[in-house]
Structures are given as structure tokens and as C-alpha cells.
Amino acid sequence: DAGVIQSPRHEVTEMGQEVTLRCKPISGHNSLFWYRQTMMRGLELLIYFNNNVPIDDSGMPEDRFSAKMPNASFSTLKIQPSEPRDSAVYFCASSLSLMDGPGYGYTFGSGTRLTVV
Amino acid sequence: ELKVEQNPLFLSMQEGKNYTIYCNYSTTSDRLYWYRQDPGKSLESLFVLLSNGAVKQEGRLMASLDTKARLSTLHITAAVHDLSATYFCAVDEKTSYDKVIFGPGTSLSVIP
Numbered sequence: 001d002a003g004v005i006q007s008p009r010h011e012v013t014e015m016g017q018e019v020t021l022r023c024k025p026i027s028g029h030n031s032l033f034w035y036r037q038t039m040m041r042g043l044e045l046l047i048y049f050n051n052n053v054p055i056d057d058s059g060m061p062e063d064r065f066s067a068k069m070p071n072a073s074f075s076t077l078k079i080q081p082s083e084p085r086d087s088a089v090y091f092c093a094s095s096l097s098l099m100d101g102p103g104y105g106y107t108f109g110s111g112t113r114l115t116v117v
Numbered sequence: 118e119l120k121v122e123q124n125p126l127f128l129s130m131q132e133g134k135n136y137t138i139y140c141n142y143s144t145t146s147d148r149l150y151w152y153r154q155d156p157g158k159s160l161e162s163l164f165v166l167l168s169n170g171a172v173k174q175e176g177r178l179m180a181s182l183d184t185k186a187r188l189s190t191l192h193i194t195a196a197v198h199d200l201s202a203t204y205f206c207a208v209d210e211k212t213s214y215d216k217v218i219f220g221p222g223t224s225l226s227v228i229p
Contacts, residue, residue, distance in 0.1 A: 042219070042221050043219045043222075045216070045218075048216060091160070093160075104162075104165050105150040105152075105165050105207070106160075106162070107162070108152075108159045108160045108161075109159060110158075110159050111159050
């Protein structure tokens, strides 16, 4: 398995533009998580899905952020409009949920480094 | 609400020395994970601790879990420079969906 695949690896955009980050989880994993990492705030859970259904989006900072998981092999995180304070590394992670397995933790993607200028 | 603390947050140690990183959490849980992150890289799973008293070892790192004390330790034996990284513990929130709460991370620097 190629692991969790995120794209793009780097994104530089101007304030006000729409940004879409993409994630392909590991085949067979049924939980998917979006995290944001900054020096100031550490790792923040934004939203997570189970069996393609959003379970908890309480970490989404504001309405400018939205996430979808249209099928088991693809998820997107969209920021519209983007702001400089959104600059961070965004990680996607997937796992086999505890309901379906013993729980071996997450496998993280390589991350997307977003810079909003 | 589950809170996870780590200490120290920053650790500078000499090669060859031993040290322990501590992870405390605030509510009952019996599953805990340790991750490593190298600068500019993603997080890599190190250990999965699934029950009270669990102990796992890999090379110079050993992790343990005491669910009664709500404490996990990551012990480093005879540190080498390659262990320099940030180490995160993450505690299962005991929902049905495998959600964990991450600690703030311990930044370890091993000096020759």
C-alpha cells in the first residue's frame, strides 16, 4: 500500500483565493482525520469522518473551511476565501476504527504546506 | 474533556545518556500511541499501547502504559543523534471512532 496520499505537497496562494487540499486514505481504513499543525497551536484536529460520514467538525475554525468525503478513497479540505493566518501544514490521517479492529493508531500522509500571502 | 500533557516540552541531552519523557492524561483511557516527527516531515507511528501494563520496545526506545496512574513513559536508553525529533503521545478518547487527543509534543535534541 502506498500509504495515505496527500496533494499538493506545497501550495502558495494569495489571500482571498480558494484552496483545495486532497487526501486518499489507505484502502480498508474507514476513519479519516484532517489536522492542522502550526508552531503556535501544535496539532489541531479539524474534522473526522467515519465510513465517509462527518462525525465531528467542531475543530473547523470557521465557515471558510469545509471538508467532504464523497467516497471511501477520497477526501477534500477546502478553504474559501483563504487568509494569511491559515498558513500551516495540513495533515490527513486514516485508521481502521475501533469498531472494526483493535485500533492501531493513525497513518499520516506527508502533509500539505500551505502558505497564504 | 480529555487533556493530554507531556513533559518536558523541550529536552536537550548528550549522546549516551538515558532519559524519560512523560505523558499524562486527564480521563480514563486504555489506549495510547506514541509518534515521532522529524523536522519538516510527517508523523510516524512508534508504539501502540493497548492495555494497562503494556510495554513495548524498539531499539533504544521503550514505552509503557499505566492506566491507573493515567501515565505513559517513553524511555530513551543511550541516546544517539538519530533520535533527535519531536515525540508525541496521543490518547484514545474512548469514542467509537478511534479519535485520539494529541499531546503538545516533546522536542528532543541529542547532542554529540
